[in-house]
Amino acid sequence: MNDVHVYDTTLRDGAQQEGLNLSVADKLAIAGHLDDLGVGFIEGGWPGANPKDTEFFRRAATELDLRHARLAAFGSTRRAGAVAADDPQVRALLDARTPVVTLVAKSHARHVELALRTTPAENLAMVRDTVSHLVAEGRTVFLDAEHFFDGYALDPAYALEVVRTAAEAGAQVVALCDTNGGMLPPQVTDVVGAVLEASGARLGIHCHNDTGCAVANSVAAIEAGATHVQGTINGYGERTGNADLVTVVSNLQLKLGHDLLAAEQLARAGTISHAISEVTNIVPYSRQPYVGASAFAHKAGLHASALKVDPDLYQHIDPARVGNAMRTLVSDMAGRASIELKGRELGYDLSDRPEVLARVVSTVKTLESQGWTFDAADASFELLLRREVTGEELSYFDVESWRVITEDGAGDDAAVSEATVKLRAAGERQVAVGEGNGPVNALDHALREALASAYPELDKLELIDFRVRILDASHGTDATTRVLVETSDGETSWETVGVAGNIVHAAWTALVDSFTFGLLRAGIDPR
Numbered sequence: 001m002n003d004v005h006v007y008d009t010t011l012r013d014g015a016q017q018e019g020l021n022l023s024v025a026d027k028l029a030i031a032g033h034l035d036d037l038g039v040g041f042i043e044g045g046w047p048g049a050n051p052k053d054t055e056f057f058r059r060a061a062t063e064l065d066l067r068h069a070r071l072a073a074f075g076s077t078r079r080a081g082a083v084a085a086d087d088p089q090v091r092a093l094l095d096a097r098t099p100v101v102t103l104v105a106k107s108h109a110r111h112v113e114l115a116l117r118t119t120p121a122e123n124l125a126m127v128r129d130t131v132s133h134l135v136a137e138g139r140t141v142f143l144d145a146e147h148f149f150d151g152y153a154l155d156p157a158y159a160l161e162v163v164r165t166a167a168e169a170g171a172q173v174v175a176l177c178d179t180n181g182g183m184l185p186p187q188v189t190d191v192v193g194a195v196l197e198a199s200g201a202r203l204g205i206h207c208h209n210d211t212g213c214a215v216a217n218s219v220a221a222i223e224a225g226a227t228h229v230q231g232t233i234n235g236y237g238e239r240t241g242n243a244d245l246v247t248v249v250s251n252l253q254l255k256l257g258h259d260l261l262a263a264e265q266l267a268r269a270g271t272i273s274h275a276i277s278e279v280t281n282i283v284p285y286s287r288q289p290y291v292g293a294s295a296f297a298h299k300a301g302l303h304a305s306a307l308k309v310d311p312d313l314y315q316h317i318d319p320a321r322v323g324n325a326m327r328t329l330v331s332d333m334a335g336r337a338s339i340e341l342k343g344r345e346l347g348y349d350l351s352d353r354p355e356v357l358a359r360v361v362s363t364v365k366t367l368e369s370q371g372w373t374f375d376a377a378d379a380s381f382e383l384l385l386r387r388e389v390t391g392e393e394l395s396y397f398d399v400e401s402w403r404v405i406t407e408d409g410a411g412d413d414a415a416v417s418e419a420t421v422k423l424r425a426a427g428e429r430q431v432a433v434g435e436g437n438g439p440v441n442a443l444d445h446a447l448r449e450a451l452a453s454a455y456p457e458l459d460k461l462e463l464i465d466f467r468v469r470i471l472d473a474s475h476g477t478d479a480t481t482r483v484l485v486e487t488s489d490g491e492t493s494w495e496t497v498g499v500a501g502n503i504v505h506a507a508w509t510a511l512v513d514s515f516t517f518g519l520l521r522a523g524i525d526p527r
């Protein structure tokens, strides 16, 4: 069933999200990713509304080489009382030189009266005039019927008249919009079915997520006969966002048999969703359906014991179909099967090492009861596992002592820290001093300095995140503290954990694990 348009509006409605601000270069990059995903249409923005969107269409004409998608320019019907051919906003839509133009039109009688301040008849004339003018100019026209569901509830005859008028004027699709996002799936099913029957128009669906039902509503509309679905990557959009197009497409394709994207395109959905997050600079939502980092991450021991036999037992699809992968999380909820699966992920075959499995389970449960957390610190767990499997501590250096002092900066407000680290590495005793804007920063510098000659490979490691959690807040300033450190080698990153009564000690433990793991990952032998 290759019958449904996949229409992406990340660059227009997605960009209406609070805090999201895309440059022209960002928009061009995202359009390239969307085309790779294989969507049918990319709505690029509203030409004429702001210089960036106008510039996007100008540059897209020469810089975008779309293989799958067709570009759509978005704008509204002409002004009340004007003529489409003379309306500067309609002119800007034509100047964008896209094959497709999507018009937003009022379909709610109250909006016509209060927001447009015109008559129902003039609104219909605006739809008719603008659609037919753009069609006559050679454009494929889609019409977004704004506030359709609320408008249909108030005055179904008028809302239907807008759909009929647009279709008769030549609009190829009339997308029914749940602009305020207040609908639930049964309402969408009923309205789409009724409008389809009464109008015979090709219908689309455009949903916002204010009831948390944007995806469900979109799927319901397609099931009810709509054949064009709009959404945004990662559900970006005004207020609570739009329907997440990756989830919508995955549901329609993998659950309902629609043939929307080639299997290999859908298998890139995870990569593309994350690549677009990089451009938008919005941290990916780990629990995003299908493509989130946690979407196929399993924490409970019982789940792992069944997954070991057959991954299908606790997964609704094979994650590879959407470019994701199964992960086993190790925590105090782990059992032996969790450790065996995690070991397999890390390259250790523990299937005939029951004593190691039992020991690791017990160690993890004990440490987690003291505040350690291994599902957030994969690298510390890998070091622990390695220690239990090999029976020896991986040691690149022997720490003799470390200390930090923090003092008021001379003459300015900022306090500075100074750390001294004494250790042996590659047979040499090293004493190094590091300065920083805080104790962990100073320790990081001192440790690097002390290890620089033995392990120059450490130079490329960078601490990219540092999180502190007070574990028993009722103890006040003598509470136990957990520190998570995230480190990157420029290509990948890993997290390590430290727990101690002293916050700097906890950070030091996490720091030492982070450097040790970095050297292990780089394939360095202890010197």
Ligand SMILES: CC(=O)SCCNC(=O)CCNC(=O)[C@H](O)C(C)(C)COP(=O)(O)OP(=O)(O)OC[C@H]1O[C@@H](n2cnc3c(N)ncnc32)[C@H](O)[C@@H]1OP(=O)(O)O
Binding pocket: 046, 048, 049, 050, 076, 077, 078, 079, 080, 104, 105, 106, 115, 116, 117, 126, 146, 179
């Ligand atoms: C539901 C949606 O998300 S639709 C997309 C909404 N997106 C945006 O609004 C982002 C881009 N918008 C903009 O940059 C500006 O609002 C512009 C350039 C479009 C218009 O700016 P301005 O001319 O200053 O008008 P303003 O934003 O104050 O008001 C919108 C005008 O459009 C009119 N309008 C609203 N919908 C329609 C429509 N479907 N057809 C014709 N006119 C419309 C309003 O009645 C109002 O008219 P008025 O100026 O006579 O009061």
Ligand SMILES: CC(=O)C(=O)O
Binding pocket: 013, 104, 144, 145, 146, 147, 177, 178, 179, 180, 206, 208
């Ligand atoms: C058109 C649109 O974005 C809406 O009605 O939500």
